[in-house]
Amino acid sequence: MGKALQTRVTAVVLAIVTLLVCALGIANFLQESSYEAPTDGVWWIEGTGGLLAERVPANSPAHRAGVREGDLLVTANKRNTLAAPALQREMGHTGTWGHINYSLMRGKAPLEVPVILEPTDRSRNQGLRLIALAYLAIGMYVLLRRWTAPKAMHFYVFCLVSGVLYSFRYTGVFDTLDWICYWGVLAAGALQPALFLHFAVSFGDMTQSLRRKALVALIYIPGAVEFGLQIEAITRWSATERLKHRLDQIGVGYLALYYVIAAVVFWFRYRASDKPLERQQLKWLTRGTQLSVIPFTALYAIPYLADADVPVALARAAGFALIFLPLTFAWAIVRYRLMDTDLIFKRGVTYTLATAALIGVYFGVVALSAEVVHTRLPSLRIWGLLAGIIATALIFEPIKAAIQARVDRLFDRKRYDYRETLIEFSRGLSSQTDLPTLSRSIVERLSQTLLVSRVAVFVASDDGTGRDFSLAASHGLPDNILVDLPTQTSRDSFLNFGLLSQDHIFFENPQQLLHLEPAEQRMASLLDLNYYLPCRVSRQGHASRTIAVIGLGRTQEGDFLSSEDMELLSSLAGYIGIAIQNAQLFSRLEQQITEFERLKEFNENIVESIKVGIFTLDLNNAVESWNAEMEVMYALPRADAIGRNVAELFPSTFLEPFFEAHNQPGTHHLSKVRLDLRTGESRTANIAIAPLLTRDFVSVGSIVMMEDITDRTRLEGQLTQAEKLSSIGLLAAGVAHEVNTPLAVISSYAQMLQKHTRDDLRLAPILEKITQQTFRASEIVNGLLNFSRTSSTVFASLDLNAVLRETLTLIDHQLRTARVTVDADLQATLPRIYGSQGKLQQVILNLLLNAKDAMNDGAGGTIRLVTYDNGNDVTLRISDTGSGIDPEHLHRIYDPFFTTKNAPRQGQHKGTGLGLSVSYGIVQEHNGRIAVESTVGVGTTFTLDFPIEPSPKDDPSAQREPSKSQAIDPIEARTVNA
Template sequence: LRLRAQLDAAALGQFIIGFLAGGGLLFRTFLKAETPILRQQMKWIVWGLGVSIIPFTAYELYTYFVTPNVSPLVEALAIGPLIFIPLSFGYSIVRYRLMDVDVIVRRSFVHFLATASVAGVYLILIGKGAALITALVPNAPSWIIQAVTVSGVLAIAMLFAPIKTWLMERMDRLFYGERYSARRNLDAFIRTISATTDLSTLLERTVEWVQRAFAVEKVAIFIEDAEAPAGYRLAHSRGVQESELQLPPDFGWIIRAESGPGGVLARDVTSGLPDAFVRGMDDLQYFVPCSIHDRAIAVLALGRPLDAQLLTSEEVKLLRVISGYVAIAMENSLLYREQAERAAELASLKDFNESIIESINVGIIALTPEGRVMMWNSAAEELLGIARPQALGRPIETLLDADLIRALRDVTQPYGWAVPEARNIYKFRWRADHERDLVLNVSIVPFWMRSGAPSGSLLVLEDLTHRVRLEEQLQQREKLSSLGLLAAGIAHEVNTPLAGISSYTQMLLKQFPADDPRRALLEKIEMQVLRASQIVQNLLNFARMERPTVSELDIRKVLDETLQLLEPQLRNTRIEVVKHYAEELPPILGDATKLQQVFMNLILNARDAMPEGGRLTLAAYLRDGQVCVDVEDTGVGIPPEHIARIYDPFFTTKGVGRGTGLGLALSYGIIQEHAGRIFVESQVGRGTRFTITLPALERAFRPRDRMAAAGD
């Protein structure tokens, strides 16, 4: 009886201590509740426990200290209020969504099993340990039995934590099912997203893992976007009707403000959300900001789990944990994408700049301050005849002509190849190789880095050869026009006395017999008069402004007919005539007689340039819509100082009586009348080549006479 009384007293003391400790903890939690939801939950639980426990405690104290004899009514009034304990818990769950009830139950059950297991082993050890030791070791001292027993108790106490962990793992596996495997692979998931640089792949893997780990069907990820009205845009989703998803303008602010310290906004347990947010998010229940450096770069949104249950605090904490890793992975991915876009932009800009440099028809060479080539564009390749791989890295002195290098050094002193300002050389004449004489504008300008530091210079080579030739032809044309008018006046003035001299000479010849010695003198006078008349006639032909008679011509036929006319002049000259005609040539519009005169002058000049014989090459071909004719000889060539004067009237290098100097001037005028061009290339001792270009029939137009051209 005494033991029974002691046990009753101990039970009452345990009850009082447990009640006071539990009530104190609940009341403390109620006072420190940070959210209205938690405060409301704790208020109903505290009131329910107070209303239930106080009458029951008073009943127990009364029966223990006063008298155990009470009426059934008093006993019913003391025990009846205990019904408020489950009612208060139930109401708080239903009304305020206490999400961790299953967690509490599961953990309580695990603790109960672990405690029961340890207690069972402890009782067995206490009850049977001494007998087992005595059976194994007869006559064992008592202190050995006590030491073994104490050691066994300590070992059993140490087994509590492993047993509880093992039971919790089995309980979680039973409770979560497939979600447990996904959560166990959290480390692998974190490593995977940390190593993923592609944003689309990162979002896909995150959504897939969240679906498996939390057993939700609907998942969406919103990424920060300054251009979007809500500040965020939907980046990836599964199971969400995107057409029905409407983000309110203050979406980001609502998420940050309502997620609170827990870091998760749960629609079911959060009151006072704006109507626009509630209406636009029907498919989604939980919103987790993925923040880094106090900036939410994304929002992870989940629908309700498939079992229609609320997420527990453990699951909410897990969401919060992975949101941090997702934020870091997304920032890395966005940075990687930004760097990739910048790299692509730089590559595109580089290609664009190189395309500009390669497309320009001016030679551009980039030089280091030491004069080594850093860049060599295609125009420089074509102009200088040196391939880019052969030029890069080499000193510029080894690539350009010594005269050009000397001229560049003269204008860049004393700075060398790192000039502070632009320096220019105008119309520099340079022989690029054995066949090309070039006229160049050369500029060297400073090459600055974006930082403002000098990094060398740019050498710009502009080929003016064609332009200079056109300018010279224009000057020649104007000069010939003026000389033509002057020659016409002179010819008319000279014709009158020549006619008188010729008439009187013929009258005198008729008066002298054939054997009169004075007749030979008169015949010489008549011969010189005829020669002077021919010169005057050439002057009139040069100055005459007649419209040529044009027709469709095959230039090859015109060349062949000209050769037939000159066959007596070329006979016995040891000159080999070579013809290179294209098989198909379009016709031209022209005057056959005048073109024959041009070709005749060029062929006879070639003959006179090869007194010891040689090769005369006639070529006809199509180039850039122009019918081209080359008349090339292997004669003595034309000195450079005479090239600019060969089209001047009366300019000749032949001896007295062998030429009047009007042949090339007439040829130049005829080609101009046919809307063509004539060019010359010559090297002393190697020969001369005249090139004539005439419009093909598809592009040809009727030649204007020189009067019309002068009128233009």
Template sequence: MSFAVAPNVQNSGWTGLLTRSSEPSSSMNREFQTRFTVGLLVILTLGSVWLGIVNFKVERQFPVPYDGVWWVEHNGSLVADKVEANGPGDKAGIKPGDRLVKVNQRELKDSAGLQRQLYRAGPWSKNTYSLWRQSVPLDSTVILIPAERSLNDWLRMIGVVYLAIGLYVLLRRWTAPSSLHFYIFCLVSFALYSFHYTGKLNQFDWTIYWGNVVAWLLQPALFLHFVSTFPEKRNFVRRHRFAIPAFYLPGLLLFAIHVSALTLLRATERLRWNLDRLEMAYLAAFYITAAGVLLYSYRRAGKPILRQQLKWVTRGTILAITPFIFFYLIPNLAGALSTNPVKQLSVIFLGLLPLTLGYAIFRYRLMDVDLIFKRGMVYTLAAAAIAGGYFAMIAIIAELVHTRVPSSGPVGMVLAIVVTALLFDPVRKWIQERADQFFYRTRYDYRKTLVEFGRELSSETDLDKMLGSVVDRLSRTLLVDRMAIFLSDSEAPPRFRLAKSYGMSLEGDLDLSFLSASRPEASAGHFFFDNTHLVPREAPAAQATIAKLELNYYIPCRAQQRTIAFLGLGKTVEGDFLSSEDVELLETLSGYIGIAIQNARLYSSLEQKVAQYERLKDFNENIVESINVGVLAVDLADRIESWNSQMEVMYALPRWQALTRPLSEVFPAEFVEEFYRVRQNSGIHNLYKFRLATPAGETRIINAAIAPLVTRKFNVIGRLIIMDDITERVELESQLSQADKLSSIGLLAAGVAHEVNTPLAVISSYAQMLSKQLQGDPQRSSLMEKITRQTFRASEIVNNLLNFSRTGGTEFTDVNVNKII
């Protein structure tokens, strides 16, 4: 069977089920099992996709003729059981109860013959129906039309959604609980909604037909099996190990009945219809049972997280199957032939089923289903209201234009549409904003608050205060039980440390290497641990840290393509996980936080550089101020830019009077002339013993060095003048020269005295000897005494010269007189 409407074939839906391959023998190793399972899934998936694509192409190339009448076999002839209103049969005058004898003069006995005749004629052909109405023969001309199969496109879209979600969950979280089971359910659902036989019933069409039958019978059992074991096995499944196989017995029994009916019994339209009704009832019963199991498990769930997991899975399942059952299955069971918009819309709701369950497996949390459900309801109602108001405004404005300006014609209608679109856009935004505020209440407000808070973060330059405000605001807004911020200490490879935390008391070292490890989840903007005590992919030390932290979400904060921090968050205070909107909001905030952290670090680094610069500046100034020579610097315009304290003392001019003044105004013309003379030449120039007149009227003798003041790139930016005051040194040098002269005189006198003493001693000795010999001669004796006295006088003069020339000093000290005597 198929969901599509074929001529005289009632709409129904049969799906195929992909059962698990039989368990491999115990001798198979795990690697072989994995390869076998992957290979089988790849073959079945590719085969199903190929069949679905070919079936779609064939259906497009092969229009099915349709006469709008449901003919059933009765007493060896075809009787009109139902006639579609405004259909080809109704327009030709066919009434329920009419008996069809011939079509185009060809006798008919069963529905198969009618189908062959209709296919032979084709759509848009005129066919003569020979009828009997209450024993009255009559002929009706019926113009066949192509069967309405637009519903098949909607069903194929649902099938593609099932397959895409199943593949996404399997490839991203193939180790998650029930992910393989869920993919098989999605693959079978793809076959159910994508396989639609055309009625040609050739070999390919029979393959599509039986694939659809198997999928129809297997999909409800797979769904009931899934809801009975996810997120954990129900109690009745634990107590009765044969409960799971029992789910598949009704489908197996119906398949056997279907095969037997088509092979052993005469294939009539009534038989096909009864089989369809039986299998539709089977589908509805299993869907309702699955919803009942979810509702019962939700009400009996004791754990908050389990209750939250089941909350929206239950609601999503009920929302998906209720419209389908009431607006599709029940009308089909009642024999409705037409495909109306309500029936098509009810099929779309089936897309919520894989979306809800797939996200539950992928994240092992269901807060997002709350979001999906609310958004779907909110924006469906809002869109309907907006569309109604929009077209009403177009109609009103068009009527006004047509009334006031009758000659406007189509141009007036176009102008009405343009004006309405321009005027209605603010109204649409207002309705959407009010809907957000009404349905999301505090969430709407705190999201706006957090985004504004993130934009203002960069204004805080103190890193510690900024991190404290982030932790405080996020913990109070999202109501999480614990939170932490980890900062990187190095660039390559990054190493993280705990910088700020909330609701946590940690002791000992933490191995945070798992934050810097590359992982595929990083491309999603965050990585998530559904169970912090079970992370087998991490290293043992990292497992202990993750369990100790108990943070489920780690969101990187990036700046300039580099991760500089991580936001770590746990569950809410009620034990729930965050919704995807919360996580997306945090990912948006993480960009602001990363920029704010980088700005705070740059500001801190800048403060350190400024402090270091000030310290070096003070150090250099202290060096200049501490040296005992005068130092001044002039710019290229010869204005004084620096003047140290030694210059103040030496030149008797305060610093404030010297700075920024031209050199020619401060120094005498003689010095300025010498400065201009040497500044024209490169290199260092010296002025020795230059006599510099000071403003105080003194004259200082200086040694001056004039050198160019250059940058690191050797660009001249001024001149440096160093003045060494040597006035006192020159005076000391003069005194030293005089002392040297006196010392030379003393040495000369000592030498002369020594040379003179010798002849004086000889003269004195001989004079004394002659004086003794001439004692009897008074005249000669007096002459000899005079000679002796003059020699003593000359000797005393020489001794005085010797005493003057001696450099040794007199030293008084204690002596032992006894030893001397």
């Protein structure tokens, strides 16, 4: 729990306890008013055979009946009275103004004395309740006005306990309320002296050492022992009047002893204090304590301990002197300024009379309102009186404040105006942060307040040395003074107060300062100022330094400033120094903020401009930042990402490897992680995860960088495919040359044998099959040679639509035979491409024949041809409605010798598995891209992209050679298009 919160909770608890004490006090007062306890006026103590009359005051009921000191009371109303409680019970049964018959023994002679009992005199209780009200009122005032002041809370607890001690009185009824009041008085009597001494020991000392805490604990031990004796007497010991008297003597002695010790402590601390304000407070505490303790101890405590007789009036006056304690304590804690304290002694009788008149008016109004309530509304009784008093106090408060202000202004007008000026000026200084404006405000306010003709403010350079001063603002100085005056003072200038302890410099005649250097004489003469006051500021652990100097001339009437004026200026100099320092700090802070914002904007621009997705997470994995590249890459706006948990943004396929790396300490890299977008697309990214650390290397989150490598992966796949095909081509070339010769020999001999055995029905079919297979093997070998052979085909400018139409005419008959319909949607103004017409026809022909074979089930189908310009490329899409390609075959369709036509249907030929491989190589040779999309039972779509022919000013050679780095892996293309 914070200290401020703890203080507030304590204040609330004390307020509740205060209300409870007030309620119990009022109930106790009402009960005492309604019950009259009978008494005979004698102090009886237990003796042998009865009660012995220790004291019989004159004019008491027993004295008037004939009872004298030394008489032994044997019976009362014929009941034995061996103990004081028995007599008290009999008096209670008899009641006030009743007759009680005493059987006495005076010496050896028996006496019968009838006594008329009278009500117990409780006027002393009302005086004590008045003291209790004073304690509570003053304590409440201090708590409400300055409850955060040092020792204010302690002082209020002391006042509250004192209120219980002086207001609670047991009436003799001894019901629940009476017992509460009885134990409350005992507890308060044990606690109040210890609180007082504790306050005296710790006043002004903020240290909380173990030794001091132990000393404070020892202070409360005697009170605890005294309270324990009271409990022991009630619960175990015999309830005699002598025991009660001894316990009361212990309580009074304990109270007086602690008060005297506290007075001595205050006096020694007052003598030892070197702080002016604290010394003034201790002076009031010492005098107030002595004024209370000396009469109480000398006139009440000591005689009571000695069983000596003291006049009732004198004893009551001694008790009433205790009211000076809360008055002096309140005066010290509220901490009035010392000049106001001295003012009371200076203005003395006049101020006191005015204040007394004000209090008299107040109590007169209270009495008048009470009388009106008592006369007009008698049914309200005591509650109406209390309501009238409270209402009068509330109404009279603003009137009292206005009268008090006028009295202050009347008795000490100049100081009052100065005090108001100081408060108003300090408020204005704290609200201004612009140094030039602040400087102008200072000189204008000083000239208006002090009525001086010339004012100037010199501000120290903002380099931390405080040695060079420049004129910041002035009033009454010539307009051309800045031309003649140096912009900065020398380091030996009289304005450099340095570490000197002097409060100000006074020049009676600034025109004749022979002790200064010539340059300083000239400056002082130009300024023509008589007073120079340093504005010093202190820093913790460093000596104070002069941050500014205020220069002032004479008044407008030609007089010098008074000592009171200089006191005010000395007070203001500290405020002005702090205000100027705050303005300089604010100016530097603004510069630093501007620089910080510039650096922050620069760093943010770097993060926003970098082509890598970056986002940061806090310790709870919530997104704190999300750069522009992440918005593009993940297709999610920044506003929808920030503040949400990373688990809500990314799919589970991404989160599993991410958290596995993120939960491990250190920096981690994840390569080629698949990232499924919210739009249904799929990307490939490299991810780096690193902890986000402060300057103190404390982790506050993590930073994640995501690099989209989808295109790079596609290019790598195409490069891998190209390298694989290149290797296969080299192998195929060697195999083809070796296989061609034996195939030619086998084919020749088979044909020769076929001619000789033409009529042999058994051998002729066999030789025919051998011949066909040799032709097929030769066709495969020629395909391998074409696949591996480096072409020297000449590239030229082509119209892809024209190449497509010419190719369609070559297979038009086959398509009609297969009942295949061609749907062509060709862009009319298609840009030209750069390539080989024959090789492009070969590619288109292979794709069209494959599409026809995929639909050769007798029912026919549709081939859709689409060409269009997509900006940088010319695109050709060939779609069919055939059987489609199985997903497990898609990644192998460009591999040499891979074919699904091992068991061709009627009208198809058995495939060699080289058509798509050769087509892939031709597309690469043209710097193009080929991609496939296929769904089983729906159809297949091949997409071919060829770069647009460059303009004549560009070098066409850059487009003629195929670039493997631009190729796209068909497998990755299929993944993206899916």
